[in-house]
Amino acid sequence: MFVLPFAFLIGLGCFDYWFYWAAGKPTRAEDHSSHGATSWKSYFHPNTDHKVIGIQYTVHSFFFLFVGGLMAMLMRAELAQPGRQFVDANTFNGLFSVHASILIFLFIIPVFAGLANFVLPLMIGAPDMAFPRLNALSFWLLPCAGVLMLASFFAPGGSFASGWTAYAPLSTTAPLGQMFFTIAVQFAGASSIATALNFLVTIITMRAPGMSFFRMPLLAWANFSTSLLVVIATPFIAASQFFVLLDYALGFHFFDADKGGDVLMYQHVFWFYSHPAVYIMMLPGFGIVSEVLAVKARKPIFGYRMMAFSLLAIVVLGFTVWAHHMFVSGMQSWIRIPMMVTTAIIAVPTGIKIFSWLATLWRGVIRLDTPMLFALGFLTMFTCGGISGVMLAMIPLDIHVSDTYFIVAHIHYVLFGGSLFTIFAGVYYWFPKMTGRMYDEKLGKLHFWTTFVFFNATFAPMHIIGVNGMPRRVADYADQFATWNLVISLASFCLGLSSLIFAYNMVASWRGGARAVANPWRALTLEWQVSSPPPVFNFDQVPTVVGGPYEYGVPGAVHGIFGPAAPAEAKATPAGTHAQPPTE
Amino acid sequence: MVIVGLIASVLGIALGLVIDWFPAQGSEQAKKIDTFWDVLIICSVPVFVLVTGVVLYSARYFRMRPGEENLDGPPIHGNTRLEVVWTAIPAIMLMALCTYAYLVLHDIEKAPAAGNERQIQVNGQQFTWTFDYNEGGKKFSSAQLYVPEGESVKFNVKTRDVLHDFWVPAWRMKIDAVPGITTNYRVTPIKLGTYPVVCAELCGLGHAFMRQTAHVLPKAQYAAWVKKMSAPAAGGAAAGGAGGAAPAVDAKALFQQGETQTGATACGGCHKLADAGTAGGVGPELDQVLKGKDAAFIKESILNPNAEIAAGFDKGIMPDTYSKLLTGPEVDALVKYLEEVAAK
């Protein structure tokens, strides 16, 4: 399982330069032979252009969104009625485990890395990422992880079935399929760590002249914070899964209580990653929403500095709350109290962000197009998820609802209503930049409204059945929950169908949409000041940053100018001032 | 707008309080937790209304009108006073909630002021619970949970294999059963009746079917039940038991509940059998696979389950310990029972 992916990567040429180096051949730093896309085929080869990699990442992640969504549909089909209909208990456990693992490790985390890969270097005025070859390797590690997870269904004994949390000792005594998870996570984790390092170095060293930290767009801040989280936290999940591997394959006794192992240790190490991971899955979305809201409301972000500081506060606090996942785990009871308090405190910086976004909307000139609708949908739905989060932080309530459908509702309000909505907002917003085409606005709005309505119809009732006593991760349930489950299943099928609108819109618009102008949104940030799609090396002239990124409404405000020698050139004139007609 | 917001909040809170969220309020602990929930609803609804209200208001009144395509909003960069306010108010609210939560937690976990507290040991195993009692020195176990009304009980929770979680939704309390340690919580049941016992921590194939029943009895009835359970005859069936005096085995009960003395798992935890009313979906449905099979096959399947596996199922899932945990008469009774049922 380890060897095959490496063979695959070597075959692709991901390690060519390592071999050149080892063999003493010259490694040319300025070798651009694998840079930029020449045709659609280029997207299926390792490429060092951050724009190509960004698109590879994004499309690849959406593929897994649909695979994971399909598994959700299967689960909901089984759960539509009590009793056993379509799949047996083992397959069902496999389905929710693979569903969650794929959506977390192969969709949410990488799709954010993909969007940022495309826009971040452009936004900060860099020609590429700091380590283009590492960037390519990070991407190609992902299909290895994805294929492993899906292939687990063919393992003897079925796919891994102990949830995406893989709690020991269930995982250490499971059939072979479990190892597919254990090893796939190593590849996905290595990929995110490498990307995060790449982002950190890029943001720190490759900003355009004049781009101080406090002139960076918030998307850059968000990815800076996320990357810090990734670099510090991800080794912990790698470790937890190596422990499982050693227990499983070599009979170590890390988690074998009879032999002196400690079961709770697994949970501590696991959540020490996986709590920060929920911010890894959310902070980049905060960045996207900040970009979209400022541009679409035509106002500067309210309280820019507090927005940046609250991100950093979340990074620091994010490491102090992990055991709130363990209130009923049987750990020492005093730990629960400080964890409850820190968890409540982390809601404060999050609240600051929500209120600042609201204030940004206030008295703006709001364009209610698709990206904006998703951003506003995010604001309301994420608030729901945040509120149920605070409820869960309160120990007495968590004792009752922990491990019930209330949790499932909460997860989906933050991951679907939160992260996925920001991802949709971002994909629509940058679609013209990435593809050079416009998406279909009507279909986009239809997609938003169907998603919004059926999302709530699917997940809101889960709060009720959860509090009412339905445990999570079950293929069968007591008859009293039958009515709600049928409603939920029907709504979820509609939700599944609504994603087809999105898929159609993306494919059709990419192939035949109207050509996009350089700056259709009259945005100030740098990525919109170059053509759509951008030139191979991003900027023909090095931009110089002379002001903040969101100076909408400030007469004559400029964020960046191109080439210090020729600030007056037509192309350099920024859009977004009062008097000016839309660019082009 | 403020008025609309207030009305919406009041309506939202009313709705939140009217919805019948919880199952039966079966314990002292449940009362406190349910009140706590009401407070959370009262605090949460206005927050949600505020955010949604501002979004809807902005979408309606600040929306771009035709002719405003090139207009920008006023360049407001911030307002320190406002920012302090919306940092401080949530912080104060949250700290108040934490304090309240702490008090409730203290309340629901504290030991009863006077008297001896009953202790019951809860054993989780794939995929059933057994309950060990120690009533005035008399020890016995049961596959069903019985407790008297109105007295505090402390559950000491253990597991024989992987993690489980002992949860009675009507009592609101739950805790993991963790290999290597004993966890616990206490409840004071206040409502007579029967309530589901649920496993809330994924424990493998049969996790969904790991459901049993808790019975809350009046004190006198509970005492009678204890007497019955601790009388030598009731528990003696499994012990030695070769003598002709051993009472007849109730095979159906054995199928539904397992052998609590030795810890043999209930067949019905995993197998569906219409006659016994069990719904387990881990193993094959016995109504179907046993059609036309003879006693020898059934006996072999119980004692040596891996010898022949029904299509679509894997080896090693059904425990192979029944030959040790069940006595000869018990196995024979089961075989006879299943044969009869299958022939129907």
Ligand code: HEM
């Ligand atoms: C159509 C959309 C979706 C539906 C109908 C759906 C449905 C489900 C269902 C039925 C479960 C199993 C609950 C259980 O028994 O534990 C589940 C679990 C989960 N889902 Fe989804 N899901 C959807 C989308 C998503 C998305 C977009 C994400 C995240 C990016 C996601 C992340 C998760 C996670 C983390 C779990 C937890 C699994 C666990 O219990 O360990 N889901 N989902």
Ligand SMILES: [Cu+2]
């Ligand atoms: Cu269990």
